[in-house]
Amino acid sequence: MSTDGHQEGAAVAVERLLVPLSDTVTVRQTVGYAVQSGLEDADSLECHLVVAMPYDADVPESDRYRDDAENLLSRAQSWVEEDAGTADVTIETATIGVDEYLFGPRDYAEIFDAYAADHGIDRVVIDPEYQPGVTAQLLQPLERELERIGLTYEEAPVERPARRGRLVGETEDFDRLFATFWISYGFYLVLGDPTYWFDLLTGAAVAGIVAVSLAQVTFTVPLDRVQSPIRVVRFAIYVPYLLWEIIKANIAVSAVILRPSMPIDPSLSRVNSRVRSGLPLTALANSITLTPGTLTVRATNQELLVHSLIPDAREDLFDGGLERGIRFVFYGRAAAAIPSPRERDDAEIVGGEEL
Amino acid sequence: MIETLQFWAVVVLLGLGVFFTFVSTVGVLRLPDIYARAHTASQTDTLGAGFALAAVAVAFGWQQATVYSVLLLFFVFITNPTAAHAIARSAAETGVEPLLTEDPDDADDDANTAVESEGEVQ
Incomplete structure (x- = not known):
């Protein structure tokens, strides 16, 4: 860890800090530390709060990330104002990496470096739990890359609330x-x-x-010693049901394809599913795609955009048989008995512009 | 007796596998756009490969190779929808608009030929 960047700080009138933010339990303390350490060495502080966007702006998820980023930046800004009190602190906020797809720690290090060069940053203060939208732990490789690039950084000494x-x-x-x-x-x-x-x-x-x-x-989600094995058993019960649905749908689609008039009726529909994002949603989207006649085009949060080829397949989708099956696998029999997407008004036919 | 039964079971299963693969091929040729074709392409993987692998399992009888064919089917069933979804999603992201019928209950062939407009589609 190199903390030499602010040794000569006393001589510098303005200390410029770059604080990359992500929504973690320690982000508040990181911001607090950045303000406090910045003001120790210099009379005035210029605090650059940035959120690095993992996706480029063309990806549909980026809307959600952008909203989250704005939200986080405005919160962080008020924290800095709160901590600075009467001291001379200038706050700059930015979202960076909007034009590109940030893949690994090297990409993050490079955009931080570019930003630092543009704004004359003295030091980067990193949240030890820093995790910008990607699942893998980023801190250590990021520090290695910053070291390689030669950007001065410091890990904020935070107290993790997660002792227990x-x-x-x-x-x-x-x-x-x-x-x-x-x-x-x-x-x-x-x-x-x-x-x-x-x-x-x-x-x-x-x-x-x-x-x-x-x-x-x-396993990205913690396992449950009782529930996880039960889910495996329930999944084994679900598979024959899924196979039966696949066979039925295959016959229906085959009949349509082989008819000389080919009475297809392609439509797009949006279904808000009642399953958790992650594995359950993946299982549901895959089951839907596996059944011929319905094809998941997009799965964002709990919203599925499904292309259906024939009306029967769309009706089956709106009746929510597979959704009940997935709920049975992950949440048990009681949870499976929910109204169908049609009854709870969670399914609608949309036009092609929804893509 | 058992052998004849096994033989005919294999023949029937293979026949079904070939039939669904054939239907899927016809579908890929006949259907109008990439989304509709993705539906039928998955038929090959589900029932086409499913029946063919079932035939293999029956032909081998109860031995280790049977377990392999079940595992194969399992992996096909995981990878097929993933690939189909990837194709559909990338088509959507590059701005390919699906052909949709104007009135969803009207199953005529004069589908609303959506004009491709690249700029506004994300």
């Missing part, structure tokens, strides 16, 4: 490792020969490596 969370985190980590290990070991033995000692040994080694390296990637 750390302890819980250990059992969570164990559960993840345990589950990943046995899933990959099982898969290895299915492909190999479970009675041959060599396969048992190499399988354990491979599963160990897989578990250590991929457990955090495989």
Whole structure:
């Protein structure tokens, strides 16, 4: 960690700080530290609050990110004003990286560097939990890249409120490792020969490596020791139902395609699903696409944009059979008994301009 | 007896697999735009490959290769919708407008031929 950037700060009248923000539990403390440390060394402080946009502006999700970014910036601005009190602090806010797709830590480091060069930034203050819209942990590789580029940075010394969370985190980590290990070991033995000692040994080694390296990637949501196995069982019950739906839909679509007049009726509809974003929504969108006649064009938050080929397929979609199935898998039988998207007015036919 | 039954089960399953693959090919040729074609392309993967792999499983009988064919089907069922969704989404993002019928209940062929307008579509 290099903190030498502000040693000569006393001589400089204005200290210019760059604070990249993301919505974390420690962002408030980071901003507080930035203001406090900036004012220690200089009479006046110029505080640049920036949000790096992970997606370029053409991606539909970027609207949501932009709103979140504005929101965060205005909150952060009021924090700085609050902490600065009567001191001479200028606040600049910006969203950067709007024109490009930020992929890895190097991209982030480079846009921070470009911004720093443009505005004469002395030092970057980083939130230890900094995580701009991507799932992977970014802090360490980002620090490495900043080091390489030669931008002075400092990690804000924050107190993480998650002391108890750390302890819980250990059992969570164990559960993840345990589950990943046995899933990959099982898969290895299915492909190999479970009675041959060599396969048992190499399988354990491979599963160990897989578990250590991929457990955090495989399970992004903490596992539940009771619920997760039950979900697997419920999923096994759901699969025959899904297969039956696929066969029915296949026959219906085949009949339409083989008719000489080909009475197709393509339409786009929007369905607000009642399943959590993430794995349940992915499962629902995939089930919908797997059934011929309906095709998920877009899945944003809980809103699905579905292209349907024949009216029957659209009716089935509006009746929400698959949605009930997915709710059964993830939330249990009681949760499956919800009104269909049509009844709760969550499904409508839209035009092509909705894309 | 068992052998004949197995043989005919394999023949029927393969026949069904070939039939759905054929339908899907016809569909890709006949259907008007990329979205409609994506629907029918997934038929090959679901029932076409499904019946063919079921035939393989029946032909092998109860042994390890059967487990492989079930696993294969499982992975096909995961990757197929992912690919179909990726195609549809990238088509939507590059501004390909779907052909839609004017009145959704009217199943005539004079579909509302939506004019492609590239600038405003995200």
